[in-house]
Amino acid sequence: MSDPKAKIAVLGAGSWGTALGALLSRHGYPTVLWGRDPAVVQAIDAQHENPHYLPGIALPQTLRATTDLAAALDGAGWVLVVVPSHAFTETLQALAPLRPGAAGVAWATKGFEPGSGRFLHEVAQQILGPGVPLAVVTGPSFAKEVTLGLPTAVTVHGEDADFTQQVANALHGPAFRAYTGDDMVGAELGGAMKNVLAVATGVADGMELGLNARAGLITRGLNEMLRLAAAIGARPETLMGLAGLGDLVLTCTGDLSRNRRLGLALGRGQSLEHAVREIGQVVESVQTADEVMRQAEHHGIDLPISNAVRAVLHGELTPEDGLRQLLAREQKPEYPQTLFK
Numbered sequence: 001m002s003d004p005k006a007k008i009a010v011l012g013a014g015s016w017g018t019a020l021g022a023l024l025s026r027h028g029y030p031t032v033l034w035g036r037d038p039a040v041v042q043a044i045d046a047q048h049e050n051p052h053y054l055p056g057i058a059l060p061q062t063l064r065a066t067t068d069l070a071a072a073l074d075g076a077g078w079v080l081v082v083v084p085s086h087a088f089t090e091t092l093q094a095l096a097p098l099r100p101g102a103a104g105v106a107w108a109t110k111g112f113e114p115g116s117g118r119f120l121h122e123v124a125q126q127i128l129g130p131g132v133p134l135a136v137v138t139g140p141s142f143a144k145e146v147t148l149g150l151p152t153a154v155t156v157h158g159e160d161a162d163f164t165q166q167v168a169n170a171l172h173g174p175a176f177r178a179y180t181g182d183d184m185v186g187a188e189l190g191g192a193m194k195n196v197l198a199v200a201t202g203v204a205d206g207m208e209l210g211l212n213a214r215a216g217l218i219t220r221g222l223n224e225m226l227r228l229a230a231a232i233g234a235r236p237e238t239l240m241g242l243a244g245l246g247d248l249v250l251t252c253t254g255d256l257s258r259n260r261r262l263g264l265a266l267g268r269g270q271s272l273e274h275a276v277r278e279i280g281q282v283v284e285s286v287q288t289a290d291e292v293m294r295q296a297e298h299h300g301i302d303l304p305i306s307n308a309v310r311a312v313l314h315g316e317l318t319p320e321d322g323l324r325q326l327l328a329r330e331q332k333p334e335y336p337q338t339l340f341k
Helices: 014-025 037-046 069-075 086-100 122-129 144-146 161-171 183-205 212-233 242-251 258-265 270-280 286-300 306-315 321-327
Strands: 007-011 032-034 062-064 078-082 104-107 134-138 152-157 176-181
Touching: 007 014, 007 069, 014 032, 014 144, 014 161, 032 069, 037 062, 069 086, 078 086, 078 161, 086 104, 086 122, 086 161, 086 212, 086 286, 104 122, 104 161, 122 134, 122 176, 122 183, 134 161, 134 183, 134 321, 144 152, 152 183, 152 242, 176 270, 183 212, 183 242, 183 258, 183 306, 183 321, 212 242, 212 286, 212 306, 258 270, 258 286, 306 321
Parallel strands: 007 032, 007 078, 032 062, 078 104, 104 134, 152 176
Antiparallel strands: 134 152
8 A cells, every 4th residue: 555645636626526635635635636627727726716616615725736637647646536427438548548557546426437338447447457456435425515624424435445445544534434345336326326316306396296205206216226236236235325325315305416406407397408507517317317227228127217317308208297107107015025135
């Protein structure tokens, strides 16, 4: 394991990348944040603020930022990738030839590889090759609250126990708890799938269907997570923890969630294009819904809520029709005996 206070390169200067970069810097780690937008990078580096994604929140003066990827990676003890899922493959391809030889790679990206439906650890293994320590950081965590120093708990999963612990140690601090695990596929499934289910609860709230409906959707959404998790070999306790239930509850109930806000807009009758434009940032559920259903179809699993969200996002169903479709389903046992087998 490298020096515990070695330099950390954080790739991605959006809200979550900035929040994690600021956290690591406050914990005493030399941290360099890499981004593509020169104006954002200049503001972070010189004015200690990200005016586009986290306006008005002061960042540590020790946090550095650059548009030069090679400079960000030079001498890094490990790398944290925090870009949207659609940019993950491209970012790792750029990172691969510049990665310092012993540096492990972690990511706080949530979603699947668009088009292929691959889990992100599969993408990382294919691009970076064998022997590179990998870890995923996930859990219920709004960037704004982390940057403000409000209490947060996440989980870090990886197959290399030393690297997983190294990442967790760096993130862990007075207001930020980092747990560890070794179920990468389960952790990634929860982090991706909760975005789709947050759209469903947002639609229900936008249609003013009440708190009972919201609770029902969250609970049955968790059921869908668990069924898919069982099919892909993930552990149910991962989905019942921070990576699954924790992130699901936060994203389905917190209005800082872009995916929930998308659902709210659709439930109030706005078009998808208008809603996405108004949110002004990447909304992961638009692509993730397709990949969740690709996984479900591959394993022969019925995911009615996720399927309805996918259909609404593609304009194949109105929110009202999606609701009617869900309510018309047959009565059945809540949990089949085979769920965890």
